[in-house]
Amino acid sequence: MTEPFVSRGFRGRGRPGATAARLPPGQYETPDFPVLSAGPTPRTPLATWDFLFRGADGPAARWTWDEFQALPHETVNTDIHCVTKWSKLDTIWEGVSLDTLLAEAATRGVKSAPYVLAVSDGGYTTNLPLADVAGGKAWVAVKYQGVPLTPEHGGPARLLVPHLYFWKSAKWVRQLRFMEHDEAGFWESFGYHNYGDPWREQRYSGDP
């Protein structure tokens, strides 16, 4: 279909405000924070929580909750975009930059690789190129709007990769694994786009 079909009698109301330029194609702004996940919400006690950064083979770096909290934290103000069409502007997160974790992992002998798989409690996974989690583009967030993340929103810790659709920001993240070759994660193997750039509207497998 080349020409978009004009819907009889539809006006819509999302037109240009101050924030329109911050909405990727097909997205609308919501003041709410909807919850989307594929199964029951896992609840891991902080006493047994840990975070692992695994090499493609060989050693892994491990942090307990207290060790993780002792790493430098950053505050991030960002817009987030969910593939289900909502965007939320100016969300404020606090967490550990992936740059910090990458550097720490490297000093502990974890061998880098071109792709990363995030693995969460409950079995959720998502895949990302290393280039998209390095260089100030990704965090492991532990707070949202100044308060600890609730389990529904991925607490105690979730990935935050705001330049990609929000399913890449895996809730309940416990592990990052380096991979020599790209490998589809959970939604990526159920028909969603492998990369997920909202500005190119890469929602589903096959989108340009």
Place this chain on the structure above:
Amino acid sequence: MVTRGVSSGTAATREPGSSTLRSAAIAWRLATVVDVVTETPRARTLVLDVPGWPGHRAGQHVDVRLTADDGYQAERSYSIASAPEDARIALTVQRLDDGEVSPYLTDVLRGGDRLELRGPIGGYFVWGVALGGPLFLVAGGSGIVPLMAMLRHRAAVLTANSDARHGVPTRLLYSSRRWEDVFYRAELAPLAEDDETLEVALTLTHEAPPGWTGFRRLIDRRMLAEVAWPPAERPKVFVCGPTPLVEAVATALVELGHDPALVKTERFGPTGGSGSAA
């Protein structure tokens, strides 16, 4: 503590590296509205003729795109209510009074109008008779829509092959505010009456008609223990509804001993007020 502004308006400058299998894009199609059916005071079913529709699985959804005459577009997702066996695609849409798209679909659109959509979308919250049972479906409000596609699919297959029905004993627990808010109520009762392997339990949370014998409260752990298949039977569970209902149901099912891997959820709606991370 470093404060770092991140502009999400910065598109990635780098192509993804090697990619997984690429498939053809899901095409936008121009559907024709064949019929509009009133389900509840706030919900209508759009019956659509979709040329070239590639078929779907029960539980999947479509993206709908509306375009104004100045080119402004709005997109939303809606679950498919019809069975894969049906010739036409049915979407049941509940009007959100402050919504941008749903009031157009429920109040403006009429037979003969056309509508752009693409799909089917989603490969996880799906069920087919081949996946077997027992099946336990839990719905809140308009969350019944994708589950109705599963029930209709099941009925279509089992009508053709009644021997198969013992392989997929099914229970539905469906929560609505009032009787008039129950989607598909004229269809659900005969569906259950004609099939000894399908049980339908309704709960009305706000108001019930005189003589009501069903449940009269929000779905809770006790109700789930009463209605659900025992965890030892390893039922396949699908829960769809507003976030608080889905959270409560999924959590209670896991507490009752159901395997989290067998509990598939689909949630919609906000979690609370603006800025709430609750």
